Amino acid sequence: MTENKHSILIVDDSATDIHFIMQSIKSEFSVLVAKNGQTALDIALEKQPDVILLDVEMPEMNGYEVCTQLKNNPTTANIDIIFVSAHDTAEEKLAGYDVGGSDYLIKPIDPVEIAKKVQIAIQRQQQKKELELEKSSAFETAMMVMSSSGELGVVLEFLRSAFSVQGLEGLGRHIINTLKNGYGIESCVQIRTESGQYDFSSSSGTPSPLEKELLFKLKDGERFMERGPRLIINFGDISLLIKNMPPEDQEVRGRMKDNVAMLLEGAEARLHSSEIMETQVQDLIDETQSVLANIKESQQKQMEQSIHVMDEVVLEMEETFLSLGLTEEQEQVLMNIVQDGVSKSIKNVEKGNQVTEQFQHIAKTLEKLIK
Numbered sequence: 001m002t003e004n005k006h007s008i009l010i011v012d013d014s015a016t017d018i019h020f021i022m023q024s025i026k027s028e029f030s031v032l033v034a035k036n037g038q039t040a041l042d043i044a045l046e047k048q049p050d051v052i053l054l055d056v057e058m059p060e061m062n063g064y065e066v067c068t069q070l071k072n073n074p075t076t077a078n079i080d081i082i083f084v085s086a087h088d089t090a091e092e093k094l095a096g097y098d099v100g101g102s103d104y105l106i107k108p109i110d111p112v113e114i115a116k117k118v119q120i121a122i123q124r125q126q127q128k129k130e131l132e133l134e135k136s137s138a139f140e141t142a143m144m145v146m147s148s149s150g151e152l153g154v155v156l157e158f159l160r161s162a163f164s165v166q167g168l169e170g171l172g173r174h175i176i177n178t179l180k181n182g183y184g185i186e187s188c189v190q191i192r193t194e195s196g197q198y199d200f201s202s203s204s205g206t207p208s209p210l211e212k213e214l215l216f217k218l219k220d221g222e223r224f225m226e227r228g229p230r231l232i233i234n235f236g237d238i239s240l241l242i243k244n245m246p247p248e249d250q251e252v253r254g255r256m257k258d259n260v261a262m263l264l265e266g267a268e269a270r271l272h273s274s275e276i277m278e279t280q281v282q283d284l285i286d287e288t289q290s291v292l293a294n295i296k297e298s299q300q301k302q303m304e305q306s307i308h309v310m311d312e313v314v315l316e317m318e319e320t321f322l323s324l325g326l327t328e329e330q331e332q333v334l335m336n337i338v339q340d341g342v343s344k345s346i347k348n349v350e351k352g353n354q355v356t357e358q359f360q361h362i363a364k365t366l367e368k369l370i371k
Helices: 015-025 037-047 063-070 088-100 111-133 137-147 151-162 167-183 209-218 251-326 328-371
Strands: 006-010 030-034 049-053 078-087 103-106 185-194 196-201 224-227 230-235 239-241
Touching: 006 015, 006 037, 006 078, 015 030, 015 037, 030 037, 030 167, 037 049, 049 063, 049 111, 063 078, 063 088, 078 088, 078 111, 088 103, 088 209, 088 224, 103 111, 103 167, 151 167, 151 251, 167 185, 167 239, 167 251, 185 209, 196 209, 230 251, 239 251, 251 328
Parallel strands: 006 030, 006 049, 049 078, 078 103
Antiparallel strands: 185 196, 185 239, 224 230, 230 239
């Protein structure tokens, strides 16, 4: 194994496919090869690769069976599995996810996509290790106190504190942390807004690409979708994937579903209250900017009219001086009075412009805050 390179195990019964994948990634990664499922299990147990590229369709033992055995063995359970298949259906991908896959590559494979997906898998593994080491003692202590008040207390505490978290990042983390610390639930959550899609995971920080895709593809399905220990709950623009629902006790399972549904309903309300508030503030800003633009245009016309009036007054005075027989000094005194009045009038208009500019600055600042 090459030092300082992450190791990738390619499992495929086709020598041509192995060669193609190897050529695509060998410059960046250390490559191991297995042509059947049993050999893959042996190599994975001995070499502990970082990622396994696992062909679905193989004789004797298919990719799903190999993955099941890898995930059932504690020594190989944490290895990221990327399935390689010619089938691009939701059912096929659900089957891959059910046995523990983290991503899917569809044949024919793009060499750039292979390297990209492998790199994403490695980054997720690193994030997972960092999260496991990270100590969030203050939050965990608060969650321990909260969980002691009972299952419903978890929901009530979530609803109480949901409106104090900051932004979508804060809301997403609040959901998965509450479920993990309050109920021991490992989960992924997806929040969808007009500005984009946001995904969070309690175990690895960021959900796997396959988890993200499944949540998005199934968002318009039923409210509850169950597959063994996994449960997907859709609530408006929020979808939640629970990975470890208790299968043995149907009463506990039913109660947990109800509690989590209440929690997500509160999260949805928090999400849309923020969106409504942002829309209302944006409408107010747009209206304010429109009014300020009209004021500025009116002030500009007022200044032009004032200057025009003053110019006419000066011309009339000059014509009047000729008939009054005033000395040059007397004419100059009167002209100075008029010019002083003109200057004061212009300054007053300019002060009005400064006030308008200050309001425009406030409107721009508010717009930056809501974005």
